[in-house]
Amino acid sequence: MKLRQLCAKGHHYLIFEATEYVPSDYITTNRTYVDWVIKMEVTQNWYFDDYMSRLVAKINGETVYDTEQLRGAMSTGENLWASGRKEVYHNADGRKTVELNCDFTEITGNYYTPGDCHISSSMALSTIPRATTCPNLSGYIEDSYNISLNPASSSFKHSLKVTFGSIDKYINSNGTLQTTEYKFNNSNILFTLPSAFYNEFTGKYKTGTFTLKTYSGTSLIGTKTGVFTANCLESRCKPSISGTLKDINITTVSLTGSENKVIKGYSNIQATLTLTSSSTSEDHSTITSRVINGISFVGNNPIIFNTQSKSVTITVTNSRGFTNTNIISTTGNLIEYFDPQINLNAYRVSQTSSNVKLTYFGKFFNQSFGNISNVLNAKWFYKEDVYNSEWVLGGNITPTFNENNIVETTIDCGELYNYKKNYRFKLSVIDKLSEDTKEQTVTTGIPNHDWGEEHFQHHTPVYDKDANEFLAFKKIKTI
Numbered sequence: 001m002k003l004r005q006l007c008a009k010g011h012h013y014l015i016f017e018a019t020e021y022v023p024s025d026y027i028t029t030n031r032t033y034v035d036w037v038i039k040m041e042v043t044q045n046w047y048f049d050d051y052m053s054r055l056v057a058k059i060n061g062e063t064v065y066d067t068e069q070l071r072g073a074m075s076t077g078e079n080l081w082a083s084g085r086k087e088v089y090h091n092a093d094g095r096k097t098v099e100l101n102c103d104f105t106e107i108t109g110n111y112y113t114p115g116d117c118h119i120s121s122s123m124a125l126s127t128i129p130r131a132t133t134c135p136n137l138s139g140y141i142e143d144s145y146n147i148s149l150n151p152a153s154s155s156f157k158h159s160l161k162v163t164f165g166s167i168d169k170y171i172n173s174n175g176t177l178q179t180t181e182y183k184f185n186n187s188n189i190l191f192t193l194p195s196a197f198y199n200e201f202t203g204k205y206k207t208g209t210f211t212l213k214t215y216s217g218t219s220l221i222g223t224k225t226g227v228f229t230a231n232c233l234e235s236r237c238k239p240s241i242s243g244t245l246k247d248i249n250i251t252t253v254s255l256t257g258s259e260n261k262v263i264k265g266y267s268n269i270q271a272t273l274t275l276t277s278s279s280t281s282e283d284h285s286t287i288t289s290r291v292i293n294g295i296s297f298v299g300n301n302p303i304i305f306n307t308q309s310k311s312v313t314i315t316v317t318n319s320r321g322f323t324n325t326n327i328i329s330t331t332g333n334l335i336e337y338f339d340p341q342i343n344l345n346a347y348r349v350s351q352t353s354s355n356v357k358l359t360y361f362g363k364f365f366n367q368s369f370g371n372i373s374n375v376l377n378a379k380w381f382y383k384e385d386v387y388n389s390e391w392v393l394g395g396n397i398t399p400t401f402n403e404n405n406i407v408e409t410t411i412d413c414g415e416l417y418n419y420k421k422n423y424r425f426k427l428s429v430i431d432k433l434s435e436d437t438k439e440q441t442v443t444t445g446i447p448n449h450d451w452g453e454e455h456f457q458h459h460t461p462v463y464d465k466d467a468n469e470f471l472a473f474k475k476i477k478t479i
Contacts, residue, residue, distance in 0.1 A: 001123045003100065004041070008115030015039035015078060016057065016102040016119045020126060021085065027153070028219035030128055031089045034059055034098060038081040040114065042074045051109035059086045060098040068107065092222075094128035094152070129153040131222025134160075134212035138229040141193045142236065142280065144175055149187040149212075157183045157215040160191075164208030164230065165200030183215060195282035197230045202285075204320055205231040236280050238322035239287060241314050243273035245330045248303070255432060257371025260332035262310040265339075266433050269307050271328060273300040277318040289317040310334040337433065340364045340376060342406070344438040346425040348417070352445040355415040356382075360427055361408035362436070366401050369432070376406075378429045382413065385422035385441055397427075419445030 003016045021033040038057055050072045057065040065082050090096040102119040109115070129152030139145045149158060159181045160171045169177035175190035200206060210226040246259040249268040253259050262269060271292065277285040292302045292312050304312055311329040342362040349355040364376045378397035383389045400407040406429075417423045422444055428437045 001100070001121070003102070003119045003121050005117050005119045007104065007117040008106075009111065009113065010115075011043055011112065012114035012117075013041040013043070014102065014104050014114075014117040014119060015041055016100060018059070018098075018100050018123055020123075022126065026128055027216045027221065029089075030094065030130070031087060032096075032125055032128070034086045034088055034123075034125075035083075036064060036086065036100075037083040038065065038102060039078045040074060040081055040104075041078045042076050044076055051113040052107040053109070053114075054103075054105045054107060055081065056101075056103045056105075057082070058099070058101040060088060062086070088125065090125065090128050092130065094130040096125045098123055098125060129156070129216075129221075131214040131224050132156065132158060132212060134210050134224035134226035136226045136228060137191070137210070138231065139191075139193050140231050140233040140236075141197045142195055142282070143233070144190060144192040147189040147191055149189065151187055151214065153216070154187075155216065156221065157185055157217075158187075158189075159183050159213045159215075160189055161211040161213075162191075162208060162228075163211065164197055164228075165206070167196065167200065167208075181213075193230050195280070198232075198283050198285075201230075202319055204234075204237075204322070205229055232283070232320055232322070234322055237278045237283050237285065237318075237320055239316040239318050239324045240276045240279050241273065241316055241324055241326035241328075243271050243300075243314070243328050245269045245271055245310075245312065245328055247330070251433070252369075255369035255372045256332070256335065257369075258332050260330050261335060261370055262307060262330055262332065263335045263337045263369060263433070264308055265306055265337060267307050268303055268305045269310075269312070269330065270301055270303045271312060271314070273302075273314065273328075275300060275316055278320075278322075283320070285318040285320045285322075287316055288319050289315075291315040335369055337365050337369070337374075338363070339434040340429045340431050340436045342378075342427055342429045342436045342438050344425070344427045344440050346413070346440045346442050348419065348442060348445055350445075352419045353415070354417050354419055356413045356417045356423065356425070356442055357410055358413050358425060358427065359408065359410040360397070360399075360406070362406040362429070363404055364399070364401065364406055364429070364431065366404050372432065374431050374433075376429055376431050378427065380411070380413070381426040381428070382417075383424050385424045389424075391426065394425075399429075417442065 001018045005014050007014055017037040019035045021035050026032055050070050052070050054068045064084050064086050100121050104117040106113055106115055132149050132151040135147055162169055169179055170182050171191050172178045172182040175192040207227055207229050210228055212224045214221040247253050247267040248270045252263045252267045277287045290297050292314055311327050313327050315325045317323045345359045346356055365374050378399055380394040381391040382394050383391050394413055423442045426439045
């Protein structure tokens, strides 16, 4: 760069030349030089007396020349005044712009001397290749990734150190880690996140540090750092669940003939589970929670008593916080059994009758369990409704069925029940698994009329012609 400025008296030009010099070690030292020259250009031969002046030159704010001296006449053209070389260190990114300043001050002189002059400018130097920026990475442990670098010079070499928990090693050409530093000639680095990372943390991920060193030959240019995140892949690190179910209730198994079948509400199914905290053996996690049908359990053989389904839902969580759920079923079918249900209505034939009749109806699982068919046994009982009386077996009943319905039937209980007393009646039904019992009181009968010494009462029941029955004896039919 050549700077030329006319001096104050109009006969001379002050010239300040600056040229960059690039040494062979400019990359390793991050420096270049500025060669400078100061000249005074005379436009024509002038005769003048000697004069005293001061000349100050600065590069990037630092003085490179400062002198006061007596000068005489100069010939036409450019006259060398001073020259030199200034060392300049570049910024961390290799860039640098220098400020150039040159001041000529006339101390004594006459009309033919130069007069004052000032030069000020800037010059951008060449950019020196510097340390490569370190990339960041987020990846899954046990997977491989290509780390791309963008070096300032294709001749640069690099090493990449991985710091993760207690691990502090260098990536080598195979993408694995080694203790000693390895330098890459290329700008693509293969890295397989090692399974050893699992040992350094619990949870689903952890961050570490990359340290990238850039070399020019054997000289270290600079060091940059980056962040990488090691993640646990859920499909690899979540718990795994498998297993079988069987009925361990001796009673229900004897009815179905198979431990693989389930009787709804009565089978006790036991699971035989295989649970692992992770599908990868390197994960080192542990199972922290086991849940079956919403209830926590321990071990691998939980039991669901009186199950309503042939399937169970198993949910397992490990120490990294990953959860997996699986539904396990028996190989046999679910038998939709239901408990027998009976309804009873006992009543006197008339108001003062000793004859009581009993009407019943209900529902019953009138099917086979697989190995044994269900059977319903029914009995009725009675007793006088007084304290400490005992039940008397009235007799056995043989119900009539319409598929799973017990057909409404009326039986005659005989004329044993004095209308002046209250009686208690009971109907009990029992099948292969369960039973149902209903009780009802038949109260004292009310005569149509009665006399006393001082009164007469008349009791006539209201008759419902449409229903063909007396309202006082109307049966209540509910299930």
